[in-house]
Amino acid sequence: MHVQLLKLALGLYSVGLLHSVLTVLRKKQTLFKPAVVATLIGFACHVASIIARVYEQRTFPLSQPYESFSFFAALAVLASLIVYWRYKITSLGVFAFPAIFVMTFVAILQAYNAQDSVPELLRSRWIYIHTPLIILGYVAFFVAFSAAVLYLVQERELKRKRVFNRLPSLEICDDLAYRSLALGFPLMTLGILSGALYAQQVSLSWMSDPKTLLAFLTWLIYLLLIHYRLIAGWRGKKAAYLAIAGFVGVLVTFSFSGGFHANFHP
Amino acid sequence: MELALIGVSHKTAPVEVRERLAFSSDKIRAALATLLERTHAAEAMILSTCNRVEIVAQGPDAQLVQDFICEYHQIPAEAISKHVYSYKNAEAIRHLFRVTASLDSMMLGEPQILGQVKEAYRLASEAGTIGSSLSPLLDRAFAVAKRVRSETGISQSAVSISYAAVELARKIFGDLAGKTVMIIGASKMGELAAKHLKRNGVGSVLVTNRTFERAVEIAKIFEGAAVPFEHFTDHMEHADIVISSTGAPHFIITKSLAEQVIRNRRNKPVFFIDIAVPRDVDPLVNDIDNAFVYDIDDLQQVIDANMRERMKEAGRAEEIVDREVQAFCTRMQSREVAPTIVLLRETVDRVRREEIERYRKLLRDMPAEQQQATLAAIDQVTQSLMNKILHHPITQMKEMNSDPNGSEFVETVRKIFNIKLP
Numbered sequence: 229m230h231v232q233l234l235k236l237a238l239g240l241y242s243v244g245l246l247h248s249v250l251t252v253l254r255k256k257q258t259l260f261k262p263a264v265v266a267t268l269i270g271f272a273c274h275v276a277s278i279i280a281r282v283y284e285q286r287t288f289p290l291s292q293p294y295e296s297f298s299f300f301a302a303l304a305v306l307a308s309l310i311v312y313w314r315y316k317i318t319s320l321g322v323f324a325f326p327a328i329f330v331m332t333f334v335a336i337l338q339a340y341n342a343q344d345s346v347p348e349l350l351r352s353r354w355i356y357i358h359t360p361l362i363i364l365g366y367v368a369f370f371v372a373f374s375a376a377v378l379y380l381v382q383e384r385e386l387k388r389k390r391v392f393n394r395l396p397s398l399e400i401c402d403d404l405a406y407r408s409l410a411l412g413f414p415l416m417t418l419g420i421l422s423g424a425l426y427a428q429q430v431s432l433s434w435m436s437d438p439k440t441l442l443a444f445l446t447w448l449i450y451l452l453l454i455h456y457r458l459i460a461g462w463r464g465k466k467a468a469y470l471a472i473a474g475f476v477g478v479l480v481t482f483s484f485s486g487g488f489h490a491n492f493h494p
Numbered sequence: 495m496e497l498a499l500i501g502v503s504h505k506t507a508p509v510e511v512r513e514r515l516a517f518s519s520d521k522i523r524a525a526l527a528t529l530l531e532r533t534h535a536a537e538a539m540i541l542s543t544c545n546r547v548e549i550v551a552q553g554p555d556a557q558l559v560q561d562f563i564c565e566y567h568q569i570p571a572e573a574i575s576k577h578v579y580s581y582k583n584a585e586a587i588r589h590l591f592r593v594t595a596s597l598d599s600m601m602l603g604e605p606q607i608l609g610q611v612k613e614a615y616r617l618a619s620e621a622g623t624i625g626s627s628l629s630p631l632l633d634r635a636f637a638v639a640k641r642v643r644s645e646t647g648i649s650q651s652a653v654s655i656s657y658a659a660v661e662l663a664r665k666i667f668g669d670l671a672g673k674t675v676m677i678i679g680a681s682k683m684g685e686l687a688a689k690h691l692k693r694n695g696v697g698s699v700l701v702t703n704r705t706f707e708r709a710v711e712i713a714k715i716f717e718g719a720a721v722p723f724e725h726f727t728d729h730m731e732h733a734d735i736v737i738s739s740t741g742a743p744h745f746i747i748t749k750s751l752a753e754q755v756i757r758n759r760r761n762k763p764v765f766f767i768d769i770a771v772p773r774d775v776d777p778l779v780n781d782i783d784n785a786f787v788y789d790i791d792d793l794q795q796v797i798d799a800n801m802r803e804r805m806k807e808a809g810r811a812e813e814i815v816d817r818e819v820q821a822f823c824t825r826m827q828s829r830e831v832a833p834t835i836v837l838l839r840e841t842v843d844r845v846r847r848e849e850i851e852r853y854r855k856l857l858r859d860m861p862a863e864q865q866q867a868t869l870a871a872i873d874q875v876t877q878s879l880m881n882k883i884l885h886h887p888i889t890q891m892k893e894m895n896s897d898p899n900g901s902e903f904v905e906t907v908r909k910i911f912n913i914k915l916p
Contacts, residue, residue: 386665387780389792390799397668398763461760464784 230284231339233277234298238332240270241305244325251322257394260318263325271305274332278302290359297335299360303367304328311371315404317396323374354426361419362443366478368412369450373475375405376468383465402463405471409457413450420447439484446477496901497627499586500559500578501541501548504600507577509544515567515574517542519613523621525566530623532565533558537625539618539632541593543610545600550590552627556580583901587631588819594635595642596649597811603648603804608639631822638818645814646807651800656687658796659767659788660694663735666765666786670695676733677701678726679740680708683769685715687737692716700733702726704740727751731758737767738774745776752779769793827900830915831891834904837913842884846876 243259243266250258278298281289289295308324311317379401386398395401420443427440453470456462462470502515517525522540529538535554541547549559560578564571581589592598594611615632618624624632643649652658660670667673675696677688680703688699699718703709709720721729730736730751740746747766752775756764763784768775773789780787788796850872857865887907894900908915 382665386662386786389788389795395665397664398666399668463761464763466783 230277230280231336233273233280234332234336234339237270237273237277238329238336240266240273241325241329241332243267244321245329248322248325257318260321263321264312267305267325267328268309271302271309274298274302274305288356290355292338292341294335294338294341296359296363297331297338300363300366301328301331301335303363304331304370307367307371311404315396315400317378317400317404319378319395320371320374323370323377327370352426352430354422354429358419358422358426361415361422365412365416365419366482368408368415369471369475369478371408372405372412372471375401375408376471379405379468380465380472383468398464402467405468406457406463409450409453409471413454416443416447416450420444439481442477442481442484446474446481449474449477496553496905497550497583497586497631498535498552498554498556498559499548499550499581499589500556500563501546502574502577502579503546503548503598505598506579507574511574511577512544512547514569515542515547515563516544517547517566519617522614522617526618526621526623528566529554529559529562532562535559537628538623539614539628541611541614543607546593546598548593550586550628550631552625556582584819584823584899587822588815590631590635591638591815591818592812595639595811595815597642597808597815601653602801602808603650603653605643605649608636611635611639630826634818634822638815641818642811642814646810648804648807648811650807651803653797653800653804655683655769655790655793655797656690658793658800659687659737660690662767662786662788662793662796663691663696663765664694666763667734672697673734674698674700674732675735675737676721676726676730677712678736678738678746678774679703679742679770680705680712681739681769684737684739685712687767687769688716691735696735700729702729727755730755733764734762735765735767736775737769739768739770740774742770742774743772745774747775747779749776749778749782752776752782752785756782756784767793823897823900824895827895827904830901830904831895833915834908834913835888835891837915838884838888838907838911841911841913842880846880850876 244263247259247263251260278289281295281298290299304324305328308320308328311320311324378395379398382395382398382401385395420440423440423443427437449470453462453467453474456470457467502512504512507515517540519542522542525540526538529535529540529549529551533551533554535551538549538551538554540549547563549563551559560571560575560580563569563578564574589598594608596603596605596607599607611632615624618628652661663670663673670691673696675688675691675698677684677699680701688696692699699713699716700721701709701713701716701718702721702723703712704723706720706722709723712718713720736747738747752764752766756762761784763786766775766779766785766787768787768789771790775787775789777787777789779785850869853872854865854869857868860868891900891904891907894903897903907913
C-alpha cells in the first residue's frame with residue numbers, strides 16, 4: 229500500500245522532472261504550472277504513503293534507508309513549495325523537481341530491501357531526534373545550494389551584459405541562500421550532537437566512523453561559510469562557491485554507506 | 495454600409511507631409527462635423543498624432559474623405575495621393591486593431607498610442623460622431639490592445655536607456671525600495687535615468703557636480719542631498735547605484751576607488767551606470783566582485799536585444815489580431831445576416847401572395863370546391879418553388895458569416911432583392 233502510494237507520487241513528480249528537462253532544453257520555461265499542481269497532488273500521496281507506513285509499523289518510520297529517503301524527499305517537496313510560495317522564484321524548480329524525483333525514486337528502489345522489523349540498535353528514541361534533524365539540515369542546505377547556483381548564473385550573465393532571463397535578482401538569491409544556511413546549520417549541528425550522544429549511550433566509538441567524520445567535515449565547511457558571512461561580510465560569489473562546496477560535502481556524506489551506519493543509515 | 499480607414503503614417507509619409515495633415519485637437523470637433531457633411535459618412539473619428547493621421551468612418555466614399563483632407567488643409571490632391579492608404583471593412587478593422595495594439599508604431603510596442611486612440615475616441619464621442627458601428631469597434635480595439643499587452647511580451651522589456659537602467663538595477667537588487675542612487679555630473683540623460691529609478695522605488699538620491707550650485711538644483715528635484723564634488727568619493731559607499739555622466743576626459747571612478755568602496759560597503763553590490771563619453775568608470779571595475787558596470791554601449795546592447803525580443807513577440811501579437819478581426823467581422827455580420835434573411839423571405843413571400851391573390855380573381859367562375867383545391871395546389875407549388883430558390887442564397891449568407899468579405903456579399907444580396915434594413 230505505502231509503496232504503491234509512493235509510486236503514484238513518483239509518477240506525479242515526473243511532471244516536474246519533465247518541466248526541468250524541457251526548460252533547460254528550450255531555454256524557456258515550459259509546463260511550470262502543471263508541474264506545481266502535479267507536485268502538490270504527489271505530495272499528498274507521499275504523505276499518505278508515510279502515514280500508511282506508520283500504521284503498518286506502529287511507529288514513525290525512520291529506521292530504514294527506504295523510510296529515510298522517503299521522508300527526506302517529502303521534506304524536500306515541502307521546502308520547495310514553501311520557498312516557491314514565499315519567494316515566487318520559479319527558476320528554482322529546475323533544481324528542486326529533479327532532486328525530488330531522484331530521491332523518491334531511490335526510496336522506491338530501497339523499498340524492496342525494506343524489512344518489517346526494526347533493527348535492535350535503532351529501537352531508541354534518539355533516532356527520532358537524530359535523523360529528522362540531519363535530514364532537515366540537508367534539505368535547508370539543498371535550498372542554499374540551489375540559490376547559490378542561481379546566483380552564480382545570474383551574476384555571470386550580468387557581468388557579461390546578457391540579461392535576458394527570468395532568473396531572480398542577485399539580492400533575492402543571496403538572501404535565500406543565507407536564510408536557508410542560517411536555518412540548516414543549527415539543525416545539522418544539533419543532529420550531529422544527538423548522534424554523538426546516542427552513540428555514546430550505546431557505547432559505539434563514533435569518532436572513528438567514516439560517515440560521521442565526513443559529516444563533521446561538511447559541518448566545518450558550513451561553519452567556515454557562516455563565519456565569513458558574519459565576520460568578513462562575505463556575500464555573493466564567494467559565499468555561493470562555499471555553499472556549493474558544502475552541499476558537495478552533504479552529497480558525499482549522504483551517499484557514503486559504511487561503518488556502523490552501513491546497515492541502516494541512508 | 496461600409497467601414498473605411500484613410501490615412502498617412504510614418505511608414506508611408508515623411509514628417510513634412512504628416513505635419514501638414516495633422517489636426518490639432520481643439521479643431522477636431524469642427525473638422526468632424528465638416529467631414530460628415532462632405533463625405534456622407536454616418537460616423538467618424540480622427541486620430542492625429544505625430545506619427546499618423548487617420549480617419550475612420552462608417553459609410554463614406556473613400557475618395558470624398560481624401561478630398562476633404564486636402565480641402566481642409568488646403569493641399570493639392572497630388573501632394574498626398576502617393577502617401578495615403580485606404581482600407582475597407584475587414585482590412586480597416588485589422589489596421590485599427592494593429593495601430594491600437596502598437597504593432598504599427600515606430601517604436602514597436604510603445605504604450606502611448608493606446609492613450610492617443612482613446613483620446614481621439616473621446617473627442618469624436620463629444621462631437622457626437624460615434625454611433626452603433628464605431629463604438630463597438632473601438633471598444634474591441636481597446637480590448638485587443640490590452641490582450642496583446644498582457645499575452646505577449648511586446649511591451650515588456652526596456653527599450654530606452656533609462657528603462658534599461660531600471661531593469662538592470664532590478665536584476666541586481668530585486669526591490670529598489672530603500673536603495674540609494676548617486677548622480678555624478680549633470681546631464682539630461684543622467685537625470686532621466688535617476689527619475690525613472692526614483693519612480694520605481696529608489697529611496698534617496700545623492701547628487702554631485704563640479705558646479706555645486708547645479709548639484710543643489712538637481713538634488714532639489716529629487717528631494718535628495720547635494721555633495722561637493724571634492725568629497726564625492728567619501729559618500730560613494732552609501733550608493734547602491736551610481737550614475738555617472740561627467741565631461742571628464744579620464745576615468746573618475748578607478749578600479750582602486752571602486753575596490754575601496756565595495757570594501758567599505760562590506761561587499762554589498764554596486765551598480766555603476768556610465769553614460770559619459772569619454773567614459774567615467776574604468777571598465778576594469780566590472781572585474782571586481784559585486785561591482786557591475788554598464789556603459790552606454792552595454793545599455794544599448796541590452797536595448798537592441800530587447801527590441802529583437804519585441805519583434806519576435808510581434809509575430810504572436812499579429813496572430814491575436816488576426817483572430818480578433820475574424821471574430822469581430824463574424825459578430826458584426828451576424829448582426830446583419832439574420833435580419834437580411836428574414837426580410838428576404840418576407841419580400842419573396844409577399845410577391846408570391848400577391849400573385850396568388852391576382853390569380854384568385856381569374857378563378858372566380860370555378861365551382862367553389864374546385865377553386866379551393868386549385869388555389870391550395872398553387873400555394874403549395876409556389877411555396878416549394880420559393881424555398882428551393884431561396885435555399886442556396888440563404889445557406890451562402892450563413893456560410894459567409896465567418897468570411898471577412900461576408901459583409902459585402904450580404905450587401906449585394908440586399909441590393910439584388912431591394913431589401914432595406916430598418
